[in-house]
Structures are given as C-alpha cells and as structure tokens.
Amino acid sequence: MSLAHAILGWLNVEPMTGYDLNQVIEISTQHFWSTSQSQIYRTLSKIESRGWVAKEVIMQADRPPRKVYHITEAGQSELESWIVTFHKPLPPRIPWLIQVFFAGQVSDEAIVSVLEKKLANLRQRLQKISASRAISASQFDEDEDPRDVFYWMLTIDYGETNLQAQIDWIGRTLEKIKSREYEKLNLAALKGSPGEQDKNHV
Amino acid sequence: MSLAHAILGWLNVEPMTGYDLNQVIEISTQHFWSTSQSQIYRTLSKIESRGWVAKEVIMQADRPPRKVYHITEAGQSELESWIVTFHKPLPPRIPWLIQVFFAGQVSDEAIVSVLEKKLANLRQRLQKISASRAISASQFDEDEDPRDVFYWMLTIDYGETNLQAQIDWIGRTLEKIKSREYEKLNLAALKGSPGEQDKNHV
DNA sequence: TGCTAATATATGCGTACGCATATATTAGTA
DNA sequence: TACTAATATATGCGTACGCATATATTAGCA
Numbered sequence: 001m002s003l004a005h006a007i008l009g010w011l012n013v014e015p016m017t018g019y020d021l022n023q024v025i026e027i028s029t030q031h032f033w034s035t036s037q038s039q040i041y042r043t044l045s046k047i048e049s050r051g052w053v054a055k056e057v058i059m060q061a062d063r064p065p066r067k068v069y070h071i072t073e074a075g076q077s078e079l080e081s082w083i084v085t086f087h088k089p090l091p092p093r094i095p096w097l098i099q100v101f102f103a104g105q106v107s108d109e110a111i112v113s114v115l116e117k118k119l120a121n122l123r124q125r126l127q128k129i130s131a132s133r134a135i136s137a138s139q140f141d142e143d144e145d146p147r148d149v150f151y152w153m154l155t156i157d158y159g160e161t162n163l164q165a166q167i168d169w170i171g172r173t174l175e176k177i178k179s180r181e182y183e184k185l186n187l188a189a190l191k192g193s194p195g196e197q198d199k200n201h202v
Numbered sequence: 203m204s205l206a207h208a209i210l211g212w213l214n215v216e217p218m219t220g221y222d223l224n225q226v227i228e229i230s231t232q233h234f235w236s237t238s239q240s241q242i243y244r245t246l247s248k249i250e251s252r253g254w255v256a257k258e259v260i261m262q263a264d265r266p267p268r269k270v271y272h273i274t275e276a277g278q279s280e281l282e283s284w285i286v287t288f289h290k291p292l293p294p295r296i297p298w299l300i301q302v303f304f305a306g307q308v309s310d311e312a313i314v315s316v317l318e319k320k321l322a323n324l325r326q327r328l329q330k331i332s333a334s335r336a337i338s339a340s341q342f343d344e345d346e347d348p349r350d351v352f353y354w355m356l357t358i359d360y361g362e363t364n365l366q367a368q369i370d371w372i373g374r375t376l377e378k379i380k381s382r383e384y385e386k387l388n389l390a391a392l393k394g395s396p397g398e399q400d401k402n403h404v
Numbered sequence: 405t406g407c408t409a410a411t412a413t414a415t416g417c418g419t420a421c422g423c424a425t426a427t428a429t430t431a432g433t434a
Numbered sequence: 435t436a437c438t439a440a441t442a443t444a445t446g447c448g449t450a451c452g453c454a455t456a457t458a459t460t461a462g463c464a
Contacts, residue, residue, distance in 0.1 A: 001450085003296040009304035019412050032299035036452055041414065043450095063459070084312040086319035091422095093292060095204040097234040097357045099285050102211035104350035110286040111353075117288035123209050148306035150384030153312075155299045158371060165367040169360060180433040182352030217416095221442050238422055243444065265429070266442040293452095350430085 003035055004047050008071055008079040011053055012026040015070035028136070028152070031129050031159040044069055052078055105153050108177055115177075119170045129156060205237055205245050206254075210273055211235040214257055217272035220246050229356070230338070233331050233361040237250060246271060254280055310379055315374040317379075321372050 006029060007021055016024070018041045025035060047053050052075030058066040071079070096118055103111040133156045208231060209223055220243045227237060250257050254277030260268040273281070298320055305313040322355070335358045 002300055003293070003450085005369070006300050006303075009300065012304075012307060017412075018414095028238045029300065029303060032294050032296040032303075034293040038414080038453080039451060041412095045414095047368045060412090064414095064457080066412070071398050079304075080308060083304055083308050083357075084316060086316050087297060087322070089323065090295060090297065091236040092234050093204070093233075094234040094360075095289060095292065097360060098204055098208050098211065098231065100353055101208075101234075102214075102281075102285055103233060103353040103356075104347060105211070105214060106282060106285050110235050114286060121288070121291065145306060146387045150387055151302055151305040153373060155303050157375075158296075158299060158302075161371050162367065164365075165364065169363050173356060173360075176356075182349045185352055205420085219442075220444095240423080240444080241421065243442095247444095266427080266444095268442070332458090 001036055001043075002033060003043050004037060004052075005032050005079060005082045006033060007040070007043060007047065008052060008082075009175065011069055011071040012076060012079055015056075015068050017068055019066075019068050021069075027132070029155070031125075031132070047075070047102070048184050051075070096187065108180070112174060112177055115170050115174055119167060119174075122163055126167065129159045129163065133160075203245075204235060205241060206249050207281060207284045208235060209242070209245060209249065210254060210277050211285075213271055213273040214278060214281055217258075217270050219268050219270055221268075225272075229334070231357070233327075233334065234357055249277070253277070310382075314376060314379055317372050317376055320378075321369060324365055324369050325373070328362065328369065331361045331365065334358065335362075 002071060010021060010024055022037050032183050051072060053069045054072055055067045055069045099114055212223060212226055224239050224242050251276060257269045257271045257272055260267060260270060297381045301316055
C-alpha cells in the first residue's frame with residue numbers, strides 16, 4: 001500500500017484535503033508513482049479507519065465542504081517505520097519485453113518500428129522529467145530544508161538516469177537488429193564455454 | 203492484458219497445458235513478467251472464450267485430464283498485431299523512491315540502511331539473471347532458430363543492463379548521502395540559472 | 405448564450421492480480 | 435509410517451486500481 005504511505009508523507013508536511021493531495025502528488029511524484037483522483041479519496045477513507053489520519057470538516061457556502069486531513073501519532077509512527085524498512089520489490093512488469101521476446105515471430109522491420117516508437121516515448125518522458133526538475137527548483141520556498149530538497153532531487157535524478165539508460169540500450173539494440181547480428185550468433189560457443197560468453201553477449 | 207499475449211506467444215510455438223505454461227513462463231520470462239498459477243488458468247479460460255485458443259482434452263487414468271491448448275487463426279492474428287503495436291507504457295510504480303522522497307523525515311543512517319538492503323537485493327537478482335542466461339543457453343535445441351535465440355537473449359541483456367544501472371546509481375547515491383552532499387546544495391543557484399544546473403546536479 | 409475550468413467529494417463497475425485452498429493420485433524420501 | 439513433491443485443474447476471497455460518472459457552484463471565455 002504505497003499510496004497510503006505517500007499520502008502520510010505529505011500529510012506529515014502539512015494538513016491537506018484530498019483535492020490538494022491529488023494535485024501535489026501529480027506534480028511531485030508522477031515520475032515514480034502516479035495515481036487517480038478516486039484512489040486518493042478511497043485511500044484516505046481507509047487510512048482514516050485505521051486511525052492513521054483524522055479530518056476536520058470545514059463548511060463552505062458555495063463549494064462542497066473541505067475535509068482537511070491531518071496525520072495522527074499512530075500515522076506518524078506507521079510512516080516512519082515504513083520509510084526505514086526494506087520492502088520486497090514488486091515483481092517486474094515490462095510488457096514491451098514480451099514483444100521483444102516473441103519478436104522472432106514477426107519481421108525485423110516490425111519490431112524495429114515498435115522499438116523506435118518506444119525510443120521516442122522515452123525521450124519525451126526524459127524531456128518532461130528534466131523540465132519538472134527546473135519547475136520544482138523554481139517553486140522552492142526560501143526556507144525549504146536543503147536536506148528535503150536533496151532527497152526530492154534524488155528521485156528526479158533516478159528518473160533521468162534510468163530513462164537515459166533505457167534510451168541507450170534501445171539505441172544499441174536497434175543497431176544490433178539492423179546489422180542482423182543474429183546471423184553471427186554462434187550457438188555452439190554459447191553452449192560450450194560459459195567463461196567466454198562475452199563473445200556472444202548480445 | 204500482457205499475460206494473455208505471453209500465453210499466445212508460447213502456444214504459437216507449440217500446444218501446451220496450463221501446467222506446462224506455468225513452468226515455461228516461470229523459467230523464461232520471470233525477469234520481466236512473472237505470474238501465478240491461478241492467473242494462467244483464468245487467462246486461458248478468458249482467451250478461449252474469445253476464440254484465440256482452443257483445447258483438446260486428453261483423459262488420463264491416474265491424473266486430472268490434460269487440457270492441451272492450441273492457438274487458433276484468430277489468436278495468431280491477435281498475437282501478431284499485438285507484437286507489432288506500440289503500447290502505452292504502464293504508469294511507473296517504484297515504491298522505494300517514495301521512501302527516498304520522504305527520507306528527509308528520517309535520519310541519513312536509516313535511509314542508507316534501506317538503500318544498502320536494496321543494493322544487496324539488486325546484486326542477488328543480477329546474479330540470478332546471469333545464471334539464467336547460462337541455463338537457457340545450455341537448454342537450446344540444436345535446431346533452435348538463432349533469430350529466436352537472439353531475441354530471447356536480448357531480454358536477458360536488458361535485465362542485466364538495467365539491474366547494473368540501478369546498482370551503479372544506488373552506489374553513487376550512497377556516497378552522496380554519506381558525504382552529506384546536501385550541505386553543499388546551493389538553493390539560490392538551483393533557482394537562478396537553469397543553464398548551469400549541472401553544478402547542483404545531485 | 406453556452407462551454408469549459410476550477411473547486412471538492414464520492415461511488416459504481418470492471419479488470420488483473422496474488423494467496424490460499426480444494427481435489428485426486430502416485431512416487432519417493434525421512 | 436508420514437511427509438513431500440510432482441502432476442493437473444479450479445475457485446473463493448480480498449486488494450488495488452483506472453475509468454466514467456454524479457453532484458453542486460462560480461468564474462471566465464468564445
């Protein structure tokens with residue numbers, strides 16, 4: 001339940017409504033955890049029933065009432081213990097590698113076209129995340145704790161590094177496919193000498 | 203529905219039972235798409251009702267009947283069109299970056315400990331995937347199409363490259379935290395000159 | 405005048421998934 | 435003797451999620 005803890009993390013900064021949370025999560029963590037509006041409200045209800053947050057309802061004349069949530073002591077202790085615990089990673093889900101895995105069943109041109117679109121998509125996401133670095137930099141309060149800023153920036157750095165690594169890999173892979181490297185693949189060598197695998201390292 | 207298409211991909215190689223599929227998927231694609239036994243049977247039912255596969259029931263004396271599924275023409279055309287189409291990537295879900303994002307709320311030591319465990323976990327997965335490269339190499343039939351083998355190996359290569367990139371990033375990041383790089387962070391420079399961001403590039 | 409965006413919360417519906425368990429039998433091991 | 439693994443399929447239960455929609459009002463724009 002990572003979303004629950006992302007919400008706790010934000011409410012530990014300051015009390016907020018579901019509407020506020022939706023916006024702040026969208027601009028700050030969308031490169032490693034995105035969500036939907038409905039999911040935010042549902043998760044708020046759930047963690048309220050667990051006693052991790054509590055709300056204060058503020059009536060408004062011309063708008064729905066604002067339900068301002070704040071973190072409780074139980075919530076703070078849950079949050080802290082979650083942050084400092086190593087959690088088993090989610091099982092990897094990379095659907096486009098299924099396409100690569102079965103690419104032998106289609107033409108080289110077809111899979112090249114898919115990878116080129118993937119490449120364009122990755123470049124676009126890299127641009128977006130680099131822009132978000134500049135945006136968040138421009139929005140820092142003067143009194144923002146540099147240590148907080150450092151950790152926020154680390155997640156952007158990870159996004160950029162990871163995206164760039166994917167872009168590089170696909171670039172190299174496209175070259176291999178276009179040069180028909182599989183024609184040079186030596187199956188016997190692949191099987192025979194595990195110590196010399198680098199020669200066939202695709 | 204990527205699992206449906208992974209199943210179609212395998213059934214396009216040869217007819218199989220759900221039990222067989224569970225095993226072959228576990229050893230071949232677990233580094234980019236893992237699943238559970240129950241999910242395989244449910245997905246088989248679903249794609250059968252869509253007409254993508256059909257089954258032949260073979261009675262056995264002392265075991266449950268084998269339901270051998272084979273791909274239909276409709277299934278083949280669905281599979282091919284899926285493989286050659288660019289699909290919008292799933293929204294990224296990287297829970298441990300939520301921990302990094304809110305690490306300012308705990309001690310450096312606490313987050314360092316989490317990242318060190320993450321590092322150990324990544325190294326373990328890298329070892330496992332490198333071993334699987336050797337294993338699959340040793341299991342190739344002599345008559346395996348080198349082009350198929352090439353694409354299979356690409357997915358392993360991606361896994362290794364990506365894992366190594368993550369390992370490297372966490373290594374660099376641990377150094378930054380331990381050297382308290384955030385003390386040198388210049389907020390004003392970060393805000394002022396977008397062209398010189400590299401100076402503060404964490 | 406009519407549309408859209410912003411403010412604010414809430415629910416219904418369907419999908420995909422994992423975990424646990426049920427059923428049934430044989431073969432091998434402690 | 436009692437367990438575990440292997441063979442083989444199937445279902446119940448709960449979770450997390452996204453998409454669409456509902457409700458209600460104001461402000462701004464075309």
